[in-house]
Amino acid sequence: MSTDTSTTPALHELGAHALLQAYRERSLSPVEVTEAVIRQIECWEPALCATWLFRPEQALDQARASEARWLKGQPQGLLDGVPGTLKDNIATAGDPTPLGSAAVSLVPAAADAPPAARLKEAGAVIVSKTTMPDYGMLSSGLSTFHPLSRNPWDLSKGPGGSSAGAGAAAAAGYGPLHVGTDIGGSLRLPAGWCGIYSLKPSLGRIPIDPPFTGRAAGPMTRTVADSALMMATLSLPDARDTMSLPYQDIAWDQFDQGVDKLRGLRIGLLLDAGCGLPVEPEIRAAIERAAALFEQAGARVEPLAPFMTQAMLDGMDHYWRMRSHLDLSALPAAQADRVLPYIRQWADSAAGFDGPHVFNASQQFHLTRLAAVKACSAFDYVISPTSPMPAFAAELPSPTNDPLHGLEHIGFTVPFNMSEQPAASINCGYTQSGLPIGLQIAGARFDDLGVLQVSRAFELIRDAQRPWPQPPET
Template sequence: MTALHELGAAALTALYRSGQASPVEATQAVLDHIQRWEPQLQALYAHDPEVALQMARASEQRWRSGQPLSALDGVPCTIKENIATRGVPQPLGSAATELKPAPADAPPAARLREAGCVFLGKTTMPDWGMLSSGLSSFHPLTRNPWDLRLNPGGSSAGAGAAAAAGYGPLHIGTDIGGSIRLPAGWCGVVGFKPSLGRVPIHPPYAGRVAGPMTRSVEDAALMMASLARPDWRDAMSLPAQSIAWQRLELSMQGKRIGLMMDAGWGDAVQPEVAAAVQAAARVFEQAGAVVEPLAPISTRAMVDGLDGFWRMRSWLDYQALPPERQRLVLPYIRAWVEGGAGLTGPQVFHGYSQMGALRDAAVAACQPYDFVLSPVSPMPAFPAEQASPLNDPARPFEHIAFTLPYNMSEQPALSINCGYTAGGLPIGLQIAGRRHDDLGVLQAARWYEQQRGSQRPWPHPPGA
């Protein structure tokens, strides 16, 4: 029998319903597993086993009385630390942050609490979420469970590591340029960036979304059924819509699919990554899909403009800190934000306008296709101590050329494992869809999940 900590959400709730296992038993199994892994991974922040067990006991009573709150009642989960949970400070990955208890749950956390999920704790992130790395000035260095010498990616670093390591089935991250999909790709899990506004979030701003990070597409869809419920606090959210999130069947016969292997800028795709993604595309083609090459949809000018705008935004945040707290910011981040100090008003406005140019280019390029396939990143996981694959604050975005466009275009995009390097590291396939076709992307990913080759066993704690 599969260990309780290895089971997905649907399997757990089936056991709860039949009485073969309880939320308390499942939560304790996950907590025991975390205890074996966490000294090496350092994926969690504000981990409180007693709070988790209290929530599990309350769920157990609901199941016994036949009144579960949802299909996720009693299922263990983690929440990225920049998603507020009441009473827990949000360091935002930075030692420069003044720690104050959050007054209320942000919308994604509120939806999971309402669903009866068991909160295991928060997951780690780098300073201000502005790195694709587990490196932080506040949190210990988070590592990749597939190889502890390597980085899980970020900014949803702890969430990616926790999902791959089996810290329960459900994890939620945030994504403004690839922060769900990149760690999902490097950790071999499913990472879904929904359409902007599909999952209410607070505070909202351009490109920012929250989404599931799980071991299976089915669990990601289960999470979406709760996360996509409305919340008035997100003034950028989409209208409430009835979506059959569990209707994951889809035929590929006749589907038009674009295959993008050149992003137009950034690092070149490494041969092992290219081979795995092209092999995945052939799986779609053999099932009757029409797969066509897709030219690059973004340019160096677009990303340079956006980089300047984001640097200025972070520079203003940095300048607002007193000098003694400025010195606590990660040196890589300090070097990056200081690049915004000399920008003029026209330069910043031009940078902001490039976000719109990128949005329009991506939407237009994808419109002829049902789905677009590409690598998630050009390379597999990189050394744990680095802030990015290049580790160069002057060139911070070379690895996000495939993920960034879909944040600006507000399209749904998902990472799913499509193979391994010769050294056994996961390789992520990105599946993107038209704006607001969130269910379609999940359906395509579920179809591929069922067709892809056998997967390697999930990593286990050292010595286990």
């Protein structure tokens, strides 16, 4: 099983659909592809630091087993032989789950978490796990456990977070399939800042363990097609998620309805989150350009007034501070001292909150949900910036670098976690300095396939994309 690489794209650049077709035709082997992905990772990693538990030999063992299945004409599942990665916080049996923090005890996990189990059952080659910040509580790659992750488009910038390594890995060509998680924007923010695609599904669409209000796992890929393919596997049922939706046999392979999908759609254009940092001019211009492309394709785009408030954002922030404060307070002092100081300061600021304050803060989750559903109900889909600014300095924990104002950049993303609506980020342009700009596409609750279809339509009409970044010369 070999190929003439002079007439085909680099193997690490190929999407999952192309790889699977090549495996069926026996023009490519999963071993060749995995070897190419390993070489790409080895070229990038000294600068990017996106991986954890990068184990080439284990990956090659998986690839050899996949090759044997394909040679027999008996692939194991939808993703057999396709390289992928899993975020640090998605447990894999026998491996510790550090959650990005030096404060976490490295105890081997007893079992694969649902997304890991589904990828393995489908035959995917797990090349590596990917990095995240302490406890996933930052939109950056800053961690006390992992080396500092960076953005392949500009190594002075961060990839975003908390699915930091996954976003960087997808943009850098570490294979086509990556899984991250999201509770306030942690799939979409790194997707937007790294120029890739990600879908935060409806709450419960992809089983996850442990479940939590607003928490979702999702695909992070270079193309809509690869995310749709992953959804067919990741959305399979798992009883461990007590918040999961009843399983639906959704026609994920119908993600491509062409540009006609947009004709007649009523689309809300949200340019002001109503809270947090203002949208920078370059970001606004790119979103307005995307809106114009939707209109040219036959959609009706209408302005949507902001529905979030600063009180909603602050309330969620204060509730999460108290949750983290209690968690950290339960640690032995020596362990707590290992937590990133920025997160310690953020969490400990809740020490003086009284019961009524925390209760009122907790109510902002529900108020956010009500506001989001009501505002979006007049539209088929809502588009907005994924974030109000492009990628920021890699060394910073947040755009403001202020733990008491650390969530000012999630005003566009967090409401859709709380409303349980599917929301994606897709690249829609670049800043003058060449950084990607993410467009968020949100749909009604349970309309995950529709969001994929609208995303694919936009993928077809958006302006020309720049080449993916290449590893620095050594």
